[in-house]
Amino acid sequence: MSATTEAKPWDRLKMAERVARDIPEGWYVNLGIGMPTTVADYVPLDREVIFHSENGVLGIGPRPPEAERDPWLINAGKQHVTLRPGGSFVHHADSFAMIRGGHLDLCVLGAFEVAENGDIANWATSENDTAPAVGGAMDLAAGAKRLWVIMDHTTKDGRPKLVHRCGYPLTAVGAVKRVYTNLGVFDVTERGFTVIDMAPGVDAAMLKARTAAELHFQA
Amino acid sequence: MSATTEAKPWDRLKMAERVARDIPEGWYVNLGIGMPTTVADYVPLDREVIFHSENGVLGIGPRPPEAERDPWLINAGKQHVTLRPGGSFVHHADSFAMIRGGHLDLCVLGAFEVAENGDIANWATSENDTAPAVGGAMDLAAGAKRLWVIMDHTTKDGRPKLVHRCGYPLTAVGAVKRVYTNLGVFDVTERGFTVIDMAPGVDAAMLKARTAAELHFQA
């Protein structure tokens, strides 16, 4: 029906809002640096979601006004944050015990590529990248109960980021459960990518054209 | 010169006092259940020795009068204790990180047998003892920087407890650095047991008669 020219891909804020909608009260959630961090802005405070940061902060609240910043309170992206009532501080080994021990309900990361088998590549853009920054991504990807990815559907020059198999160095194998792009939402299932939502005006043909893996559509 | 009939073996309090004399200020020390615990009574409070207990208490002070007992404050022997200013509480994994990580300067344990190669047997009196209580002894013996043993020189029926090789199930191999008995003090060296002190009236002949291992005497 609708031509792809009518498509209205989600912008970055809409993407973050779309992820936030799917996070229920009570979950413990780690948001990766960059776009994932903005997801928190779309979770209302009265829906109690407990945000975790690798540097030992549990129960992160809204960003503070500049005048109220505590120099000793930052998140993993080195941004100033606040702590909600009920929040707590732990050291790095305990913080990653939470991650590695499967205590986080969800981690949301950005990615360069996600493969239909759930593999994720998000830390190095080439085998020859000699000083890539892995940070906590491998621990989070392997450790959280669920890994969701939020990323543009294609690179700036139009190459698909949803792929059959990752070309970039892996962050973790078979870890991704769901991908949110500017074009749609995709569950990673045993069959591969299953489309569970599409941005306004986006259709199957457009998704297929911009995806380098098979797409399954819900009946 | 002196006959063995004149020997005045140390009693248990004297043994504890003898151990205490060798503990310098600033050491972190774990005292095993039973006789080792009494060593603390002979370290004056102004010689600051920091006593540790497996159940996560660091900086144990003197036993409290019965009326001042805190039901939540016990040592590994389940006795009520006090905490000195500067003391602290940790959980069991952190407490044994102190032990296993080599942070204790000294552990003093009782034993059934100590061998001249430093092996210690202190948790089971027979291979057929089916429910022996090991507690933290193996962790302490393997983990402390120094392991000293305080025990009677012989069993009640006169069998030597300083031996060539342990007959009882081992607690740790090659761990013991020094043994305090009611007859003397013995360093475990590369050559075996070296006598570094003797109770009043005890002589070499008496020690040899009551020891099932070679004894070396300081020049």
Add this chain to the structure above:
Amino acid sequence: MINKIVQTMADALAGARDGMTVLLGGFGAVGQPSVLVEALIETGVRDLVVVANNAGGGKGGLAGLMEAGRVRKIICSFPRSANSTIFEELYRAGRIELEIVPQGTMAERIRAAGAGVGAFFTPTGVGTKMAEGKEVRDINGRTMILEHALRGDFALVEAWQADRWGNLTYRRSGRNFNPVMAMAADTTIVQSQHIVDLGGLDPEHIVTPGIFVDRVVHVPYGDPPF
């Protein structure tokens, strides 16, 4: 609103089932989740594997659970004590299995389960009966044995203060195994002496963050001195 505080023991122990592994906090008489253990007896579940430092003493708590015939196996460091008569009778009669684990290895195996570590090399127990059947390896000049993570279906924990997010503090040596076990079970259930408002605990002083806790039940039994 997150609210992990439950009002009844039945709610606290919901999902208890035969054959499960239960981590039981406490050391000596301190930090024992005794009321939760009584409630566990009430549920009637049996064939339990219990991980605890001691094999129960006196009549109540774990000793009561064993006396009721609900424990198939106990994993502990110190089975025998002055008043562990119930365990000893059952053990002599061949009615309970025993696995003895060095206390620090037990604490570290439980922590490993909570921290997502599958197994680790430790010097504790090298050259002893504890090393039998275990992988031995020299690491950095030290001989070590491989020990595996020890996880529970339930952890029963005693705390001093708790809030509705499940944040916990402990009192003095009541800390012991409790914070470690709280990390290492599918369902962590807490009896807490005090319930405080959210925000009532200093974020620097919380020992067990609520992420490790599923349910809290208020069991006040008076502040010391008694």
Add this chain to the structure above:
Amino acid sequence: MINKIVQTMADALAGARDGMTVLLGGFGAVGQPSVLVEALIETGVRDLVVVANNAGGGKGGLAGLMEAGRVRKIICSFPRSANSTIFEELYRAGRIELEIVPQGTMAERIRAAGAGVGAFFTPTGVGTKMAEGKEVRDINGRTMILEHALRGDFALVEAWQADRWGNLTYRRSGRNFNPVMAMAADTTIVQSQHIVDLGGLDPEHIVTPGIFVDRVVHVPYGDPPF
């Protein structure tokens, strides 16, 4: 009387030597023992292996140590950041070695060293470049790789409060790697914002007990807000 408080930076860093491994606390700008690092530059020691989360940013601290040509190798999780120009220049010029470690694996390797654990199996990094050359094993249905303890000769730590026994507290996210590294070095040296009397810290709220600390130097730089 035990007194771990030292009065000069020379005393604080006594024993520093070429080729040693230095654990450096801090995450981002928070919890960095910056004054100790400046003092380490002053000692003139070189050929250092530095373990830190980041490869230094801006001009001071670790970046200054690297710029002075004192660092042979850096072990970190996140070498590149907006202002890591000094590291990047040295690295491109082949004048510094780099070992990248996942952040949680780094924390756990350091904790293992402090806890006397020789090595451990973790799921982090399985199937990635991080697993190359490492032992792989399935444990309880999960594929894991073996990682080894990571120990320092010196640990440089920033604390919020300290007493003469070396007991420490931290401030908010200033905790980060500091308590873990404090456990894992032959000599742990602390710069503390505040010095308090012995007994001035609540025994329930001490994060790093003094058993892990060798020297404390008082570096007050004002309470927030600045």
